[in-house]
Amino acid sequence: MTALFRAIEEYLRVGKYDRIAFVWDEFGRHLEALSSAGRAEELAYVQDLAEWVTRRKSPSATLTLLLHQEFHRYSGRLGQSEQAVWKKIEGRFDTLRIVEDSDEIYTFIADIVAEQVTEGRPRITRKIASIAHDLGIFPFLRDEDVVRGILQKAAPLTPSALYLLPKIAGRVGQNERTIFSFLATEVPKDKGSAVGVEALYRYFSEAMRTDTGIGGTHKRFIETESARDRAKTSAEREVLAGSTLLHLARPSNSGAVSREQLAVFIELGSLHDRRAINEAIEDLLNRKLLIHRKLTDDISVWHGSDIDIRALVREKSDALRGQSNSVQRIGDLVSDPVYLAAEYNHAFKLTRFARGVFVELDDLRSPKKRAEILQRADSLDALVAMVVDGSVEDFESIRGPWMAESPHLIVALQLQRPDLDAACLEAAALTELARDEDLLGMDPLVEREIQDLRESALEYVSARASHLTDPEAGEVQWYSGGRLIGAGDEMNVSSILTQIFQTRFPQTPRISNEQIVRHKVTAQTKSARKRLLLGILERSGVDDMGYEDATSADASIYRTTLLSSGLYDPEGRSWRQPDQLSDPALGMVWSELKAFFTSPAVHPKSFSGIIGILGKPPYGIRKGLLPILVTGALRAFGEVIAIRRNVDGAWRYIDDIQPSVMEDICENPDLFEVEVVAASHDIKVVIEQMIGEFKPVPDLVETDIIRAFFDAVISWKRNLPPAALRSRNLGDEATRLQRALRQSGDDPVSLLFRALPSVAGRQTLDGTTVEFVSVARRQIERMTLSYVEEAIGASRRAFEAGSGMTTEGLLDAAHGWASQIPSAVSRDGTLDRVARGVLNRARRAKDGKDSEASFVRALSAMLTGFDFEEWDDNVARKFSRDLRARIREIEDVALDNSTDDAEIAPFIERKIEIYLEKLRAASGPAAAKSMVQRLGRTLK
Numbered sequence: 001m002t003a004l005f006r007a008i009e010e011y012l013r014v015g016k017y018d019r020i021a022f023v024w025d026e027f028g029r030h031l032e033a034l035s036s037a038g039r040a041e042e043l044a045y046v047q048d049l050a051e052w053v054t055r056r057k058s059p060s061a062t063l064t065l066l067l068h069q070e071f072h073r074y075s076g077r078l079g080q081s082e083q084a085v086w087k088k089i090e091g092r093f094d095t096l097r098i099v100e101d102s103d104e105i106y107t108f109i110a111d112i113v114a115e116q117v118t119e120g121r122p123r124i125t126r127k128i129a130s131i132a133h134d135l136g137i138f139p140f141l142r143d144e145d146v147v148r149g150i151l152q153k154a155a156p157l158t159p160s161a162l163y164l165l166p167k168i169a170g171r172v173g174q175n176e177r178t179i180f181s182f183l184a185t186e187v188p189k190d191k192g193s194a195v196g197v198e199a200l201y202r203y204f205s206e207a208m209r210t211d212t213g214i215g216g217t218h219k220r221f222i223e224t225e226s227a228r229d230r231a232k233t234s235a236e237r238e239v240l241a242g243s244t245l246l247h248l249a250r251p252s253n254s255g256a257v258s259r260e261q262l263a264v265f266i267e268l269g270s271l272h273d274r275r276a277i278n279e280a281i282e283d284l285l286n287r288k289l290l291i292h293r294k295l296t297d298d299i300s301v302w303h304g305s306d307i308d309i310r311a312l313v314r315e316k317s318d319a320l321r322g323q324s325n326s327v328q329r330i331g332d333l334v335s336d337p338v339y340l341a342a343e344y345n346h347a348f349k350l351t352r353f354a355r356g357v358f359v360e361l362d363d364l365r366s367p368k369k370r371a372e373i374l375q376r377a378d379s380l381d382a383l384v385a386m387v388v389d390g391s392v393e394d395f396e397s398i399r400g401p402w403m404a405e406s407p408h409l410i411v412a413l414q415l416q417r418p419d420l421d422a423a424c425l426e427a428a429a430l431t432e433l434a435r436d437e438d439l440l441g442m443d444p445l446v447e448r449e450i451q452d453l454r455e456s457a458l459e460y461v462s463a464r465a466s467h468l469t470d471p472e473a474g475e476v477q478w479y480s481g482g483r484l485i486g487a488g489d490e491m492n493v494s495s496i497l498t499q500i501f502q503t504r505f506p507q508t509p510r511i512s513n514e515q516i517v518r519h520k521v522t523a524q525t526k527s528a529r530k531r532l533l534l535g536i537l538e539r540s541g542v543d544d545m546g547y548e549d550a551t552s553a554d555a556s557i558y559r560t561t562l563l564s565s566g567l568y569d570p571e572g573r574s575w576r577q578p579d580q581l582s583d584p585a586l587g588m589v590w591s592e593l594k595a596f597f598t599s600p601a602v603h604p605k606s607f608s609g610i611i612g613i614l615g616k617p618p619y620g621i622r623k624g625l626l627p628i629l630v631t632g633a634l635r636a637f638g639e640v641i642a643i644r645r646n647v648d649g650a651w652r653y654i655d656d657i658q659p660s661v662m663e664d665i666c667e668n669p670d671l672f673e674v675e676v677v678a679a680s681h682d683i684k685v686v687i688e689q690m691i692g693e694f695k696p697v698p699d700l701v702e703t704d705i706i707r708a709f710f711d712a713v714i715s716w717k718r719n720l721p722p723a724a725l726r727s728r729n730l731g732d733e734a735t736r737l738q739r740a741l742r743q744s745g746d747d748p749v750s751l752l753f754r755a756l757p758s759v760a761g762r763q764t765l766d767g768t769t770v771e772f773v774s775v776a777r778r779q780i781e782r783m784t785l786s787y788v789e790e791a792i793g794a795s796r797r798a799f800e801a802g803s804g805m806t807t808e809g810l811l812d813a814a815h816g817w818a819s820q821i822p823s824a825v826s827r828d829g830t831l832d833r834v835a836r837g838v839l840n841r842a843r844r845a846k847d848g849k850d851s852e853a854s855f856v857r858a859l860s861a862m863l864t865g866f867d868f869e870e871w872d873d874n875v876a877r878k879f880s881r882d883l884r885a886r887i888r889e890i891e892d893v894a895l896d897n898s899t900d901d902a903e904i905a906p907f908i909e910r911k912i913e914i915y916l917e918k919l920r921a922a923s924g925p926a927a928a929k930s931m932v933q934r935l936g937r938t939l940k
């Protein structure tokens with residue numbers, strides 16, 4: 001501005017002019033532009049010009065600004081601090097108000113209506129003209145006939161509406177421009193319906209509602225609307241509207257409106273008669289919707305308590321100032337913008353974008369805070385850091401090597417220093433006040449006034465923030481890599497981002513499916529993707545993966561992601577190798593995945609590594625596509641691997657890979673790992689032999705031989721008796737195999753490559769390990785037969801011990817023992833059901849219906865409740881113990897309760913022989929003989 005002023009002074013001096021006059025027509029349009037864009041600070045230029053004009057002595061200067069409304073009325077959308085700035089500027093000028101309400105304007109309006117309304121115009125009677133003349137609302141028209149002529153030409157405008165139109169248009173509109181607009185839209189051209197006070201109020205209601213500036217009509221509008229909401233009749237609503245408009249039409253909003261004047265005025269602007277109007281006024285007064293100040297004879301809409309909302313806003317703003325910073329306040333009110341790179345996205349068939357974030361200058365100066373912003377930028381395609389408290393003049397203060405290292409972090413600086421914080425504070429304060437129930441309860445009008453003020457504040461914040469968020473508006477410059485990359489009206493955001501993305505993500509695969517190639521897919525797409533993952537896991541190797549002629553959503557995803565890309569060969573029913581793909585970028589991605597699933601490492605590899613590689617530059621693969629690629633690579637290359645999940649700090653082998661598992665791997669890769677086993681061709685052959693030991697019929701679909709081995713072992717274990725892996729005495733090899741299965745848990749790699757070779761006495765997995773497993777497996781599988789044999793032996797010994805006989809087999813032993821028991825014992829009620837069952841089964845042992853195996857199976861059912869497939873070592877011991885106990889129980893009953901001497905005597909004699917034999921074995925023949933002799937003397 002200084003240079004401009006010097007140029008003007010030089011021009012005046014050279015031309016020898018003694019005076020210069022600046023006349024700025026339509027200055028209101030300039031103010032409207034500043035208000036709508038939130039650029040209040042640019043008024044400083046007008047202030048500079050006004051001060052320069054004031055200081056000029058010779059040559060002198062004047063500055064004239066022509067507006068349709070008062071200066072401050074253009075600032076209604078601004079915040080309180082900005083409105084104060086505008087008021088300060090207005091104070092630099094002398095105001096000349098020109099409100100055209102003379103007879104010429106009324107005649108002009110009447111002529112326009114007369115030309116516009118060609119028929120159906122209502123007739124203006126002499127009585128109406130006389131009332132209007134006597135009321136004095138047209139002071140420039142002294143002749144009653146002239147008044148009637150103008151009123152007739154202005155019909156269907158009522159006299160009241162005609163009187164108010166230029167005054168209200170000058171108060172809340174743009175004078176003649178608003179008058180013409182009202183006449184064009186509200187006055188009917190071919191019907192005689194009256195256009196009265198009610199129509200005038202409705203037309204200007206929106207202008208009054210948004211007139212929230214200092215001295216504006218917003219509060220009066222809120223008061224009137226609140227009263228009209230409680231009005232009972234249309235006459236009452238017209239009275240309230242007329243009262244408000246009549247007060248607004250008074251000079252400087254002053255002067256009393258008597259009750260009589262209001263009644264007459266409404267009568268001249270309504271279809272209601274005088275009686276209905278008087279009744280409406282009386283009812284409104286009784287219900288306190290109108291208030292009549294009798295001392296001054298002034299009637300007006302009752303406005304309730306007088307609460308200074310703006311003072312409350314200032315107090316609340318001061319209280320909120322220290323509770324958050326400017327970035328937080330702006331972030332609460334303005335959504336983060338998103339910027340697309342159309343050219344790049346079209347070429348690479350995806351939607352890549354830069355997200356905007358509000359920051360302060362200190363955030364970019366502080367290494368710690370800057371590191372957080374850089375970390376966020378690294379996780380996105382690009383990030384635009386929009387500085388809320390700095391301008392392009394501050395660029396050098398934040399410039400540094402970090403910019404060159406992170407060109408995808410774009411810094412946005414305004415041409416002029418922004419001032420958003422005050423407006424954000426005001427909006428936040430109004431939001432807080434809107435939640436204050438005590439305040440809202442003080443006055444029914446407060447809530448509506450606060451909401452309207454808040455709406456205006458939010459509109460201003462949005463407009464002001466757009467200087468930062470809309471780079472193509474020409475108010476902001478973008479910096480990337482330490483240099484300016486975009487500024488001015490020709491700034492092309494899409495082209496700028498395309499260049500950044502081409503540099504940062506040159507190896508992005510081209511996959512033509514916008515529903516999948518995105519960070520977050522819809523619920524429907526996720527469901528279809530899950531079905532495709534199931535197809536990959538279960539139907540790889542099938543013609544066209546089973547999707548031939550299918551029209552489902554998952555079939556569409558299959559064709560766009562796997563078939564069109566060339567990853568899956570439908571004719572060869574196999575997955576292609578990286579060097580077979582036509583898209584070099586996709587080939588590189590496929591190579592990364594192949595290496596992940598095939599290259600052994602010293603330690604298991606976390607999935608976070610490969611997911612991070614694919615999601616970051618140079619690939620930048622979207623999260624929606626990752627599960628499909630990772631699952632496909634697992635089926636294509638995962639041959640000798642083990643995938644584990646971290647469960648409460650322990651890594652657990654995943655025994656069943658489902659689509660949900662693959663999605664979880666891509667969503668939470670830190671919780672999953674894969675172990676790739678280094679396996680030669682010979683080792684793979686040995687693994688296949690091991691699989692054959694446990695599952696003779698191989699699974700031809702499963703390509704992961706580790707998982708095939710695991711499935712074979714699980715299937716084998718499932719078909720074993722429950723105690724097969726716990727039982728002892730099955731054989732040395734079986735015992736060691738049982739130990740290996742326990743030690744390895746459910747991890748097939750540990751079992752196959754560590755536990756099994758160890759128990760087989762080998763260093764590594766080899767053919768000898770397979771032979772060992774074969775022997776151990778057969779020992780375990782014959783566990784049921786061994787238990788049967790053990791039960792037969794234990795039963796034979798028990799019955800022989802009871803009978804004192806040596807027999808040729810179990811059935812002879814059982815029958816021989818039972819034949820010694822008196823028949824009466826079977827009928828004795830002392831024995832329980834199990835004892836009677838044992839005795840009766842032994843009596844029938846030689847009837848030819850039982851084999852030794854079926855005999856002990858029946859005894860096991862009676863004594864233990866288990867069949868031999870359910871036995872373990874504890875059950876075996878219990879069987880032997882219980883059988884001997886039942887034999888003793890039966891013999892005791894026979895000795896205690898038998899009354900048949902002929903049957904009991906042989907039994908007792910046999911028992912004596914048994915005990916004597918035990919005595920001889922324990923004490924020797926001489927001692928036994930001496931005891932028999934002593935017993936013989938006792939009998940004498």
